[in-house]
Amino acid sequence: MSIHVREQEGWFHLQSEKMSYILQLQGGLPAHVYWGGRLEERASLKDLAVKTPENAGIDRLPQEYPQYGSGDFRVPAYQAELTDGTRVTELRYTGYRIMPGKPALDGLPAVYTEQDEEADTLELDLEDAYCGLKVTLLYTVFAQRNVVVRSARLVNGGAADLRLRRALSASVDFTEGEDLEMLYLSGSWSREAALKRRPLLAGGTRIDSKRGVSSHQFNPFAALVRQDTTEEAGEAYGFSLVYSGGFEAEAEMDAFGSVRFVMGLNSFDFSWLLQPGEQFQTPEAVLVYSAEGIGDMSRTYHRLYRTRLCRGEYRDKERPILVNNWEATYFNFNADKLDAIAEEGAKLGIELFVLDDGWFGKRDADNSSLGDWVEDRRKLPGGLADVAARVNGAGLKFGLWFEPEMISPDSELYRKHPDWCIHVPGRRRTEARWQLVLDYTRREVRDYIYDAMAAIFKAVPINYVKWDMNRYLTEIGSAELPAERQGETAHRYVLGLYELLERITGDFPQILFESCSSGGGRFDPGMLYYMPQTWTSDDTDGAERLKIQYGTSLVYPVSAIGAHVSAVPNHQVGRITPLEFRGDVAMSGNFGYELDLTKFTDDEKEIVKRQIADYKEVRSLVQTGDLYRLKNPFDGNEAAWMFVSADKRQALVYHFKVMATPHPAISSVKLRGLASGLEYRVTSNKGGETVVYGGDRLMRKGLALSYAQQDYQSGWFKLQAE
Numbered sequence: 001m002s003i004h005v006r007e008q009e010g011w012f013h014l015q016s017e018k019m020s021y022i023l024q025l026q027g028g029l030p031a032h033v034y035w036g037g038r039l040e041e042r043a044s045l046k047d048l049a050v051k052t053p054e055n056a057g058i059d060r061l062p063q064e065y066p067q068y069g070s071g072d073f074r075v076p077a078y079q080a081e082l083t084d085g086t087r088v089t090e091l092r093y094t095g096y097r098i099m100p101g102k103p104a105l106d107g108l109p110a111v112y113t114e115q116d117e118e119a120d121t122l123e124l125d126l127e128d129a130y131c132g133l134k135v136t137l138l139y140t141v142f143a144q145r146n147v148v149v150r151s152a153r154l155v156n157g158g159a160a161d162l163r164l165r166r167a168l169s170a171s172v173d174f175t176e177g178e179d180l181e182m183l184y185l186s187g188s189w190s191r192e193a194a195l196k197r198r199p200l201l202a203g204g205t206r207i208d209s210k211r212g213v214s215s216h217q218f219n220p221f222a223a224l225v226r227q228d229t230t231e232e233a234g235e236a237y238g239f240s241l242v243y244s245g246g247f248e249a250e251a252e253m254d255a256f257g258s259v260r261f262v263m264g265l266n267s268f269d270f271s272w273l274l275q276p277g278e279q280f281q282t283p284e285a286v287l288v289y290s291a292e293g294i295g296d297m298s299r300t301y302h303r304l305y306r307t308r309l310c311r312g313e314y315r316d317k318e319r320p321i322l323v324n325n326w327e328a329t330y331f332n333f334n335a336d337k338l339d340a341i342a343e344e345g346a347k348l349g350i351e352l353f354v355l356d357d358g359w360f361g362k363r364d365a366d367n368s369s370l371g372d373w374v375e376d377r378r379k380l381p382g383g384l385a386d387v388a389a390r391v392n393g394a395g396l397k398f399g400l401w402f403e404p405e406m407i408s409p410d411s412e413l414y415r416k417h418p419d420w421c422i423h424v425p426g427r428r429r430t431e432a433r434w435q436l437v438l439d440y441t442r443r444e445v446r447d448y449i450y451d452a453m454a455a456i457f458k459a460v461p462i463n464y465v466k467w468d469m470n471r472y473l474t475e476i477g478s479a480e481l482p483a484e485r486q487g488e489t490a491h492r493y494v495l496g497l498y499e500l501l502e503r504i505t506g507d508f509p510q511i512l513f514e515s516c517s518s519g520g521g522r523f524d525p526g527m528l529y530y531m532p533q534t535w536t537s538d539d540t541d542g543a544e545r546l547k548i549q550y551g552t553s554l555v556y557p558v559s560a561i562g563a564h565v566s567a568v569p570n571h572q573v574g575r576i577t578p579l580e581f582r583g584d585v586a587m588s589g590n591f592g593y594e595l596d597l598t599k600f601t602d603d604e605k606e607i608v609k610r611q612i613a614d615y616k617e618v619r620s621l622v623q624t625g626d627l628y629r630l631k632n633p634f635d636g637n638e639a640a641w642m643f644v645s646a647d648k649r650q651a652l653v654y655h656f657k658v659m660a661t662p663h664p665a666i667s668s669v670k671l672r673g674l675a676s677g678l679e680y681r682v683t684s685n686k687g688g689e690t691v692v693y694g695g696d697r698l699m700r701k702g703l704a705l706s707y708a709q710q711d712y713q714s715g716w717f718k719l720q721a722e
Contacts, residue, residue, distance in 0.1 A: 001098075001120060002014060002015050002016060002119065002120040002141045002142075002143045003015070003098050003120045003122050003141065004041045005096070005098070009024065009046065009049075010024050010025030010026075010093075011024050011025075011045075011046075012024070012096070012122060012124070013039075013041055013045070014120075014122065014139060014141040014148060015038060015039075015041065015141065016038065016141055016142055016143055016144065016145060016146055016147070017038065017143065017144050017145075017146075018037065018038050018146050018291070019035075019036070019037065019038055019146040019147075019148075019289045020034060020035070020036065020037070020038050020039040021034070021035045021139070021141065021148050021287075021289075022034040022035075022039075022045070022048065023064050024049055024050060025093050026050055026061060027058075028092035028093045029058065029061065029063055029064075029091075029092070029093070030063065030064035030065065030093060030124055030126070030137065031050045031061055031062055031063055031064065032050075032062040032063060032064050032172060032173045033048050033049065033050055033062075034048050035148075035172065035237065035287075035289060036235070036289060036291070037289075037291050050062060057071045057072075058070070058071045058072045059071055059072050059073055059074070060256070060258070062173030062174075062175055062258070062260075063077075063171065063173060064124075064137060064171060064172075065077045065078065065091065065126070065135065065137055065152060065171055066171055066260070067079070067089055067090065067091060068087075069087060069088035069089070070088060070090050074252055074254060074260050075204065075250055075252045075260055075262055076166065076262075077152075077166075077168045077170075077171040077262055077264075078135070078152070078154065078164070078166050078167050078168060079164070079165040079166040079267075080128075080131070080133055080154075080162050080163065080164055080165065080274075081162070081163040081164075081165055082131055082160070082162065083160045083161055083162075087165070089128040089130070089131060089133055090128055090130070091126035091127060091128050091133070091135055092126060092127060092128075092129070093124065093125070093126055094125045094126065094127050095125045096122060096123060096124050096125065097122070097123045097125075098120060098121070098122055098123075099120070099121050099123070100116035100117070100119075100120055100121075101113045101115075101116035101118070101119060101120075101121065102118075102119050102121055102140045102149070103121060103138075105151065105281055105283075105284060106281055107281070107495050107498060107499065108242070108243075108281060108283055108284070108495075108498065108526075109242050109243075109283075109309075109498060109525070109526045109528075109529030109530065110149075110151075110242060110284050110309075110529070111140075111149055111242070111284070111286060111304060111305075111308045111309045112308055112309075112311075113142075113308065114308075117143070118142060118143060118144070119140050119141060119142045119143060120140070120141060120143075121138060121139065121140045121141075122138075122139040122140075122141075123136050123137070123138055123139075124136065124137040124139070127157065131158050131160070131162065132156065132157040132158020132159065132276075133154065133155075133156065133157065133158065133162055134154070134155040134156075134157045135152055135153070135154050135155075136152065136153040136155070137150070137152055138150065138151045138152065138153065138284075142304075145300060145303070145304060146288055146289045146290065146300055147286060147287065147288055147300065147304055148287045148289075149284050149285070149286050149287070150169060150170040150284065150285050150287060151169050151170075151281065151282050151283065151284040151285065152167065152168070152169060152281075152282045153279055153280070153281050153282070154167055154274065154279060154280045154281075154282075155274075155277075155278070155279040155280075156274035156275060156276050156277065156278055156279070157276075157277075158276060159276055160276070161273060161274065161275050161276070162273075162274040163271055163272065163273055163274070164270075164271065164272040164273075164274060164280060165267065165270070165271055166267040166270070167264065167265060167270075167272065167280055167282050168248075168262050168263060168264030168265065168267075168282065169241065169263055169264035169265070169282045169283055169284060169285040170239065170262070170263050170264065170285040170287065171260060171261070171262045172237075172260070172261050172287070173258060173259070173260050173261075174224070174237075174258065174259040174260075174261070175258050176257065176258075177200060177224075177253055177257055177258055177259030178200075178253075178257035179226055179227045179228075180199075180200050180224045180225070180226065180227075180251070180259055181197055181198060181199050181200060181224070181225050181226070181227060181229075182197070182198060182199075182200055182205050182222055182223070182224060182225075182251050183195070183196070183197045183222065183223040183224075183225050183236075183294070183554075184196050184207050184218065184219070184221065184222040184223070184249075185218065185219040185221060185551050185552075185554060185555075186207070186217065186218055187216055187217065187551075188216050188217060189216045189518050189519065189521065189538065190519065190537060190538050190539035190544075190572055191537075191539060191544065191547075191548070192216050192219075192519065192520035192521075192523070192536070192537050192539075192548055192551070192552070193219065193520065193523075193536075193537075193547070193548050193549075193550075193551030193552040193554075194547065194551055194634070195547075195550070195551045195554065195632075195634050197225075199227070200224075200251050200253050200259055201253060202253050202254070202255065203252065203253065204250050204251070204252045204253075205250065205251045205252075205253075206248065206249070206250040206251075207222060207248075207249050207250075208246070208247060208248040208249065208250075208266050208268070209245075209246045209247055209266065210246055210266060210268050210269065211246060211472035211473065212245060212246055212437075212472050212473025212476065212490050212493065213244060213245060213246075213469070213472060213473070213517060213521060213522045214243070214244055214245065214246075214247060214521075214522050214523070214524040214526075215472070215521060215522075216518065216519070216520060216521045219523065219524065219555070220240065220241035220243060220247045220249070220263075220524050220525075221238070221239065221240045221241070221249075221554070221555045222238075222239050222249045222251075222261075222263070223236050223237060223238045223239065223294070223297060223554075224236070224237045224239075224251060224259070224261060225237070225294065229293060229294065230293050230294070231293050231294050231295045231629055231632075232292065232293040232295055232296075232672065233292065233293045234291075234293050235289075235290065235291055236288075236289070236290040236293065236294050236296075236297040237261075237287070237288075237289055237290075238286075238287065238288035238289075238290070238297045238300075238301065238555070239261065239263050239285055239286075239287055240285065240286045240288070240301060240525055240555055241263055241264065241283055241284075241285050241286075241524070241525070241526075242283055242284050242285070242286060242309070242524075242525040242526050242529070243265070243283035243494070243524065243525075243526045244494055244497065244498075244522055244524050244526035244527050245265070245266075245490055245491060245493070245494035246265065246266035246268070246270075246490055247263070247264065247265060247266050248262075248263070248264065248265070248266045248267060248268075249261070249262070249263040250262055250263075263285045264282055264283065264285065265282065265283065265491060269476070269487065269490070270487055270488075270490070270491065271487030271488065272487070272488050272491070273484055273485055273488070283526070286301070286304070286525070288300045288301055288304075294554070295628060295629055295672070298553060298554055298555065298627065298629075299626050299627065301555045301556070301557075302553075302556070302557035302558070302626075302627060303557075303626075305525060305528060305555075305556065305557055305560070306557040306559050306560075306624070309525055309528050309529055310528050310529070310532035310559075310560070311529065311530075311532070312505065312509055312532065313509050313510065313512075314512045314532050315532055316624075318619050318620055318623060319512070319533060319559065319590045319619075319623060320351040320352040320397065320463075320464070320512070321349070321350050321351050321352065321591050321592055321612055321615060321616070321619075322350065322351065322352035322353070322354050322399065322464070322564075322592040322593070323341060323342075323345045323350050323352070323353055323354070323592060323593045323594070323595075323597060324354040324356055324466075324564065324592065324593070324594045325338060325341055325353075325354065325355060325356055326356035326357065326401075326594055327540070327566050327567060327571055327594045327595055328341060328567075328594070328595050328596035328597075329358075329596070330357075330358070331357065331358040331363065331364050331365060331366075333358065333379065334379050334380070335379070335380050335381065335382060335386060335387055335390065338353070338355060338387055338390070338391075339387075339390040339391070339394070340598050341353065341596065341597050341598060342390065342391045342394045342396050343394050344597040344598050344600075345394070345396060345593075345597055346394040346395045346396055347605075348597065348605060348608050348609055348612055349609060349612035349613060349616070350396060350592075350593065350597075350612065351396060351397060352396055352397045352398075352399055352463065352464055352592075353391045353394075353396045353397070353398060353399065354399035354400070354401065354464060354466060355384075355387060355398070355399070355400050355401065356401040356466065357401050357403070357468075358376075358379070359375060359376060359379065359380060359384065359387075359400070359401075360372060360373050360374055360375060360376055361373075361374065361376060361411065361412070362376065362378075363376065366433055366434060366435075367408065367410060367433075367434035368408050368410040368411060368434070369408055369410070369411050370403055370406040370407055370408040370411060370435050371406070371407040371408060371411045371412075371413030371414060371438070372408075372411050372412050372413055373402070373404075373449075373452040373453065373456065374452075384400070384456065384459075384460045385459060385460050388460050388461050388462070392461065397463040397464065398460070398461060398462055398463060398464075399462065399463060399464030399465065399466065399512075400456070400460075400462050400464070400465055400466070401465075401466045401468060402453065402465060402466070402467055402468065403467075403468040403469065403470060404438075404449045404452075404453060404467065404500075405437060405438055405440065405449075405469050405497065406435045406436070406437060406438060406469065406470065406471070407420065407421050407435065407436050407437070407438050408434060408435050408436075409429075409431065409434070409435075409436065410434070413448075414436075419479050420438055420439055420442070420445050421436035421437060421438060421439060422436070422437045422438070422439045422473060422474075422475065422476060422477065422478065422489070422493070423436070423439075423475050423477060423479070424475045424476075424477040425477075425479065427475055428475070429475060430474040430475060432470075432471035432472070432474075433470050433471055435470070435471060437471065437473055437474075437493075439478050439479070439480070439493070440492075440493050440496030440497050440500065441478045441480060441481065441489060441492040441493055441495075441496050442478065442479075442480050442496075443496075445496075446496055446499065446500045449500060450500060450503060450504055453504060454504070454507065454508070457508050457511065462511055463510065463511060463512060464511065464512045464513075464514065465511050465512070465513050465514070466514050466516055466535065467513055467514065467515055467516060467531065468516040468517065468518075468535075469516070469517040469518070469521070469522060470517070470518045471518075473490060473493065476489050476490050477489055478492070494526075498526070498530070501513075501530040501531075502530065505530050505531070512532070512533075513530065513531040513532075514531055514533045514534065514535060514562060515527040515528075515530075515531040515533070515534045515535070516534065516535035516562075518538060519535055519536065519537040519538035519539065520534065520535070520536050520537045520548070520552070522534075523536065523552065523556065523560075528556075528560055532559065532560065533559065533560050533561070533562055533590050534556075534560055534561070534562060535562040536548060536549060536552055536561050536562050536563060536589065538572065539572045539573070540564055540565075540566035540570065540571070540572065540594060541566075541570040541572055541573045541575050541577070542570075542577045542581050542582040542585040542586075542712065543575060543577060543658050543712060544572070544573060545563065545585045545586070546585060546633040546639045546656055546658070547633045547634060549561055549563060549585070549588060549589055550629060550632065550633055550634070550639060550641070551634075553627055553629065553641075557627075558588065558589055558590075558622055558623060558625075558627055558643070559590065559623040559624065560590075561588075561589035561590060562589060562590045562592070563585065563586040563587075563588065563589030563590060563591060563592070564586055564591075564592045564593055564594040565579070565582045565583055565586045565592070565593045565594070565595065565608075565611075566582070566593075566594045566595050567594075567595040567596070567599075568582075577711075577712040578710075578712055578713075579604055579607050579608070580607060580611075580714060581656070581712040581713065581714045583607070583608075583611040584654055584656065584714040584715070584716060585654075585656070585714070587611065587614070587615050587618075587622065587654070588622065588641065588654055589622075590623070591611075591612075591615045591619070593608075614685075618643075618652050618718070621643050621645055621650055621651075621652055622643050622652065625643035625644050625645050625646070625650075625651075625652070626643065626644045626645075626646070626673055627641060627642075627643055628641060628642045628643075628644060628671075628672040628673045629641045630642060630653070630655075630669050630670070630671070630672065631655070631669060633656075633658070637657060637658050637659055637661065638655070638656060638657050638658070638667065638705075639655070639656045639658075640653065640654065640655040640656065640669045640705075641653075641654055642654070642671060642672070642673070644672075644673040644674065648673065648674055648675040648678065648695075648721070649675075649678070649720070649721035650718075650719065650720055650721070651671070651673070651674060651680070651718075651719035652716060652717070652718055652719070653669070653671065653703070653716060653717040653719070654714065654715075654716045655669055655705050655714065655715055655716070655717075656713070656714045657705075657707045657712075657713045657714070658711070658712060659711050659712075660707075660709050660710055660711050660713075664707075664709075666704065667704070667705040667707070668701075668702045668703060668704045668705055669702050669703055669705060670698075670699060670700065670701070670702035671698045671699050671702060671703065671719075672699060674695035674698055674699055674719070675695045675721070676694070676695045676696040676699070677694075677695065677696075678694070678695045678721045678722070679692050679693065679694050679695070679721065679722045680692065680693055680694075680695060680698065680719040680720060680721055680722070681719070681720045681721075681722060682698075682703070682717055682718070682719055683717065683718045683719075683720075684706075684715060684716070684717050685715055685716050685717075686706055686715050692722060698719075703717060
C-alpha cells in the first residue's frame with residue numbers, strides 16, 4: 001500500500017519509492033504538510049504537522065484546495081456562485097476512500113495503470129453544508145514513480161442550481177518558497193518551446209492560454225525549482241496538465257515568502273452550470289518530484305507519458321520513417337508527382353509516404369474546401385485508392401493529412417450549414433487563414449466528421465493520419481447552447497473533440513495518428529492520450545529545431561516528437577545548413593523528410609541512404625531510451641544530448657555546433673546515465689579509431705568533440721558495453 005492513513009490525526013501520507021506527499025486535516029480543511037524526498041512512515045513525522053501563527057487564520061494555512069471569501073486572500077482553487085449571487089463557500093472534510101489502481105476520468109484523457117499494484121488512489125470528500133456543493137479531491141500515487149496525479153470532482157448536492165466560476169485541478173502550497181524559480185515553455189508559431197526560467201517574487205507569476213487550445217505561446221507545463229537546481233542536481237517540482245484547451249498556471253508568493261502554485265482550466269471566460277445532482281470533473285494535473293535535477297524530472301515524465309498515457313497499437317512500436325510532400329509540392333501536385341516521390345523514397349529506404357494538404361474539394365490554396373472531405377478528381381483522377389495503390393506498390397505505407405476541426409466559408413459544407421461553426425449570432429465571424437472552427441459541442445457536427453473520415457478509412461488502405469488544426473477559437477459561442485451555458489462552450493468543444501478522437505482512434509486502431517496544430521500549437525498530454533506523437537513545429541530549420549526539440553523534451557518523450565529534414569534554403573527562415581546537420585537533428589526524434597526527394601543529387605542520395613540506415617539501427621534506442629540533455633542550446637553555441645538503454649549497455653550521443661568560431665577552444669562533453677563499472681566501445685561517425693572507455697571516465701572526463709571549421713556542424717557517438 002502506497003497510502004498511509006492515521007485517522008485520529010487526520011493524516012494522509014502518499015508514498016512512492018523515492019517520494020512522499022503528506023496532507024493533514026486542520027479544522028476540517030485538508031492542509032498541505034510535505035512534498036519531497038521519501039520519508040519513512042513513523043510516529044515522529046508528527047513534527048511536520050502544520051503550524052500557523054496565532055490569529056493568522058486560514059490566510060497562512062497551506063491548503064490542498066483553497067477557497068476565497070472566508071479569510072484566505074490568496075489565489076483560490078475553485079469558486080462557486082449561488083442563485084442569490086453570493087460566491088462564498090466553505091468546504092469541510094466529510095470522509096475518504098482508498099482504492100487500488102487508478103480510476104478513469106469520465107470524458108477526459110488521463111494516465112492509467114495496467115495492474116492495480118502500480119498505484120493507489122485516495123479520494124477525499126469535502127462539502128459545503130450551506131449550499132450542498134460537494135468536492136472530491138483525487139490523488140493517485142505511483143509506487144515506483146515519483147508521481148502524484150491530482151484532479152477534483154465537483155457535485156451539486158443541494159436543491160438549487162450552482163454556477164462554477166473556477167474549477168482548477170491542483171493547488172500546492174510551499175511554505176518556504178523564497179528561493180524558488182519557475183521554469184516553463186514559451187514561444188509562438190514556428191518558435192515553440194523556448195525554455196524560460198525566472199525567480200518568483202512577491203505577487204503572481206502566471207502563464208496561460210485563452211485561445212481555446214493549449215497554444216504555441218505557453219505549454220500547459222511548469223516546474224518550480226530551487227535556485228541551485230541544475231540539469232543533474234537539486235529539487236524540481238513539475239506540474240503538467242492533461243488537457244488540450246485553455247489553461248492557467250500561477251505561482252503566487254505572499255508577504256511571508258510562501259508560494260501557492262495552482263493549475264487547471266483557465267478561469268477567464270469560464271462558467272459551468274451545475275444543476276442539482278450534476279457533477280463536473282476537472283482535467284488531471286500530473287505532479288512530478290525530483291531530487292536529482294531537471295533531467296530526472298523530465299525522464300520521469302517521459303517514461304510515464306510514453307507507457308501510461310499514450311495508448312494503442314503504436315505505443316510500443318517503432319515509428320516509421322516517412323516522407324511528407326508538403327514542402328515538396330504544397331498544393332501543386334498530381335498522382336504522377338506523388339508517385340515519383342514515393343518511388344524515390346523506396347529506393348532510399350523510407351517506409352511511409354504522407355499526402356498532405358490539397359487532395360480534397362477544390363483545394364488549390366488554403367482559402368477553400370475545409371469540411372469537404374471528398375477527393376479532388378482533377379488532381380487525382382484515380383482518387384486516393386489509386387495513389388495508395390501506387391505508394392503501396394513502391395513498398396511504402398500510405399498516410400493522409402486532415403484538418404477535421406475546421407470549415408472554410410468557401411466550401412460546400414459551409415454553404416449547406418453556415419451555423420455549424422463556432423460563432424455568436426449577429427457578430428462578425430473572425431477568419432484566420434480563411435477558415436472558421438467547427439462547433440464540436442454539437443453531436444451532428446462530430447458525426448459528420450466521423451462519417452466523412454471513416455468512409456475514406458474503409459475505402460483506402462491508410463496507415464497514418466496527420467490531424468492538423470491551424471487556428472484558435474474566436475467569437476466563442478454555440479448556437480446549440482442556451483444563454484446560461486454559453487460560458488461552457490470552450491470546454492465543451494474540447495470534450496467534444498475528445499469524444500470524437502476516442503471513437504475514431506478506437507474504430508481504426510491500425511492507423512498511427514499524429515497530432516498537429518500549426519506545428520506545436522497543441523502539443524499537450526491530452527492529445528498524446530489519443531495520438532502518440534505530435535508534429536513539433538512547422539519550423540523545420542535544423543538550427544532552430546535544436547532549441548525547439550530541446551525545450552519540448554523538458555516534459556515530452558522523444559517518441560512523441562516529430563522531426564523532419566527539409567530543403568534548403570529553409571522555407572521558414574531562409575537558412576542553408578548541411579544535409580548531415582539537418583539529419584542529425586531530425587534523427588533525435590521521430591525521423592522523416594519533408595522535401596522533394598526527386599531533386600536530390602547522387603551525393604545527397606548517398607547521404608540520405610546512410611541517414612536512414614543509421615536511424616533504423618538506433619531507432620528503438622532514440623524512441624524509448626532515457627534522454628540526457630548534455631549541452632543547452634539556449635545557453636550558447638553548442639547543443640548535445642544522449643539516449644541510454646534501460647540496461648545502460650547501449651548509448652547514442654548527438655552533438656552540434658551552430659556557428660564556427662575563430663581559433664576555437666577545445667570542446668568536450670561529459671556523458672551521463674552510464675554504468676560506472678562498465679566499459680564501453682565508442683565509435684564516432686567522424687571515423688577514426690574505435691576506443692574503449694570506462695563509464696566512470698566518460699561521465700567525469702567526457703569525450704572530445706571534433707568539428708570542421710564551418711557553420712552548422714554535428715556528429716554522433718555510439719556506445720556499446722563490452
